[in-house]
Every structure is written in C-alpha cells, then in structure tokens.
Amino acid sequence: EPEVTQTPSHQVTQMGQEVILRCVPISNHLYFYWYRQILGQKVEFLVSFYNNEISEKSEIFDDQFSVERPDGSNFTLKIRSTKLEDSAMYFCASSTSGSEYNEQFFGPGTRLTVL
Amino acid sequence: ILNVEQSPQSLHVQEGDSTNFTCSFPSSNFYALHWYRWETAKSPEALFVMTLNGDEKKKGRISATLNTKEGYSYLYIKGSQPEDSATYLCAPSSARQLTFGSGTQLTVLP
Secondary structure, X not given: OOOOEEEOOEEEEOOOOOEEEEEEOOOOOOEEEEXXXXXXXXXXXXXXXXXXXXXXXXXXXXXXXXXXXXXXXXXXXXXXXXXXXXXXXXEEEEEOOOOOOOXXXXXXXXXXXXX | OOOOEEEOOEEEEEXXXXXXXXEEXXXXXXXXXXXXXXXXXXXXXXXXXXXXXXXXXXXXXXXXXXXXOOOEEEEEEOOOOHHHOEEEEEEEEEOOEEOOOOOEEEEEEO
C-alpha cells in the first residue's frame, strides 16, 4: 500500500541553524501539507501546497519557514534559523485533492530537537 | 481558529469492553470531520471522513456518528482488543486544513 515517508526520523540541531525536513508524498497525490505537534500540545496545521505554490498557511508559518517541491517526488520544509520553540514532531501529509472531504495521508513524522 | 475538544483525555478499558469517546467542534461553517487513529511511532491512520448530519460509518469493530447541528461526533469501539490501544484524534476540515483535537488516548488491558 502506498505511504507517505519522511526523513530523517529524528533531527537534532543547534539553535540558529538551518534544517530541511524531507517528505515523499504518495505518488499520484497533488496536495501536500505540513503539520507539527509540540510535545503535550495539539497537532497544528502549518501549510498546504499545490501546483508549486502555497495555497494556505497558518500564522505559525512565518518567514523562517519555507516549502519546496524540488523534484517530482520530494516535498521539503525548511526552517532557516531554528529556535528552541521549533522543537516538535513535524508531519507531512498528502491528498489526491484539496477538498475538505478528502482524506489526508500522513507520514510517520520527523522529531526535531533544537538545542 | 476552531476550538475542537475531545473527551475523555485518556481511557483504560479491559479487553472485551466496549467504549466510546466524544469530539465536539463548532457547528457553523462545517465541511467534514476526520477521525484518525495514531499509534506511537507510526503514521496517523485515517479511520473515517464524515460529512452529513446523521452520518454513521463503520470499519470492523469501530464506528462513528456525526451531529453537525450540535457539533459533535462519537467514536465507538465494540469489544476492545489490545491492538486498539492508540490515540484517537478528530479533526474538522476547512480551507484545506485539519484542526485537530488533543485526542483520546485509549489503553486496552489484556
């Protein structure tokens, strides 16, 4: 069964460093998403992406964050200058369409630890 | 920002017991409600996408109902098994984003 994959599973970085989290969405999906969960808090929406453009973003997704689909398979989240409060589990998801009625398929997450 | 509440926060049941949890959400501007099952160290797995008031969906021993007028959904598990132990998340969707509740953590004791 096709699945969303994410690498690495755990990333440790120093405050101020740039990190890139990588995702490979399901191959025929067209919409891609990033969510995050800070320990002990709810899973929060960051951004949705379609046709090489951001379609929606939350107020969390500020100028420190960017997303890219550098080739036909990868979808990346870049954090330019990490802060302690960026430590969280980051989930990638994909769906066939952007409809509210459409299932979003999630990857297993990347745990980011900022020291 | 949608306020999505789930209760209880955690639940311990004996194998064979039936159980249910609640998700409440704002009833205005409702599009769809998603239920996910999330086991530790795995991907959240979609269980149901529910759209219509009175909707009832079933997958094996798990079923869910939806009341969009009053803004709640129930998830039921019949005859719980240890493999049902997981966190169950609900999330209404709007503007291509899911707004998650904090989840109900279910532990089924053998």
